[in-house]
Amino acid sequence: MGALVGLGVGVGLLLIWTALRRPPASVDDEAPAPRSPGLVERRLGEAGLAHVAPRSFLALSTAAGSLTLIVAAGATGVLPIGVVAGAAASYLPFAVLGGRARRRRREFAEVWPEAVDDLASAVRAGMSLPDAVAALAVRGPDALRPAFEAFALDYQVSGRFGDCLDRLKARLSDPVGDRVVEGIRIAREVGGGELGRLLRNLSGYLREDLRTRSELEARQAWAVNGARVAAAAPWIVLLVMSTQPSVIARYQSTGGTIVLVVGAACCVVAYRLMLRLGRLPAERRVLR
Numbered sequence: 001m002g003a004l005v006g007l008g009v010g011v012g013l014l015l016i017w018t019a020l021r022r023p024p025a026s027v028d029d030e031a032p033a034p035r036s037p038g039l040v041e042r043r044l045g046e047a048g049l050a051h052v053a054p055r056s057f058l059a060l061s062t063a064a065g066s067l068t069l070i071v072a073a074g075a076t077g078v079l080p081i082g083v084v085a086g087a088a089a090s091y092l093p094f095a096v097l098g099g100r101a102r103r104r105r106r107e108f109a110e111v112w113p114e115a116v117d118d119l120a121s122a123v124r125a126g127m128s129l130p131d132a133v134a135a136l137a138v139r140g141p142d143a144l145r146p147a148f149e150a151f152a153l154d155y156q157v158s159g160r161f162g163d164c165l166d167r168l169k170a171r172l173s174d175p176v177g178d179r180v181v182e183g184i185r186i187a188r189e190v191g192g193g194e195l196g197r198l199l200r201n202l203s204g205y206l207r208e209d210l211r212t213r214s215e216l217e218a219r220q221a222w223a224v225n226g227a228r229v230a231a232a233a234p235w236i237v238l239l240v241m242s243t244q245p246s247v248i249a250r251y252q253s254t255g256g257t258i259v260l261v262v263g264a265a266c267c268v269v270a271y272r273l274m275l276r277l278g279r280l281p282a283e284r285r286v287l288r
Helices: 002-020 039-046 054-076 079-124 129-139 142-158 161-172 175-190 194-241 245-251 254-278
Strands: none
Touching: 039 054, 039 079, 054 079, 079 129, 079 142, 079 175, 079 194, 079 254, 129 142, 129 161, 129 175, 142 161, 161 175, 175 194, 194 254, 245 254
């Protein structure tokens, strides 16, 4: 009886240990998980500069800030002015990158309805969905052709439609593009008579969204321009006044340094706050 109880306890412990231990890694599990891109890498992709290394971009920002600091401090003789100018120059590449990403996103949003219409026309003409998507490399809008050319080559080599769509989303790095690609994926799964209707509904939704967002962006443009002028004007005046020896002497003191630091902090906070209050909610890539 005691041996039977011991055997039962041993079998129970073995089953518990087998359930809790980590299963052996298969060949697929040994493959490294895809690396999540960093913030700078995502911004470069959204700006259409995925070929630029994040290290190179950060080095450019650092070099611009350091050079501006040296030049401004040497020209005015006031180190705090040089530090403020250097910080502004370091931020300039990020501002240019953000502006390029916004322009690219707006350009893509304007041509996506046309691309979906071309896709629906190709499907209606009897082409398969993968061939219709690849045909956008020739028939699609100019702004989207490079991404779809890469998709066509990728699909020709691999033949895996789902994986090619994932890589297409990575190349586009666009929230509207994510929705279109996922719509194409769903259309592939649905097929049949619902395919053309789904694509037409998607095109109509994109046009309505573009029309609404364009009206709102036109109305809030004054807030963005006002924030830029209000943030830049005091520092332009300061640079002009720094050519006078009396002004330089004032800002070389401890009190002058404190005024510059506090003023720079207030300008940054006010600029970011005004932009946040006046801008439209930015679309996020929730489907990437």
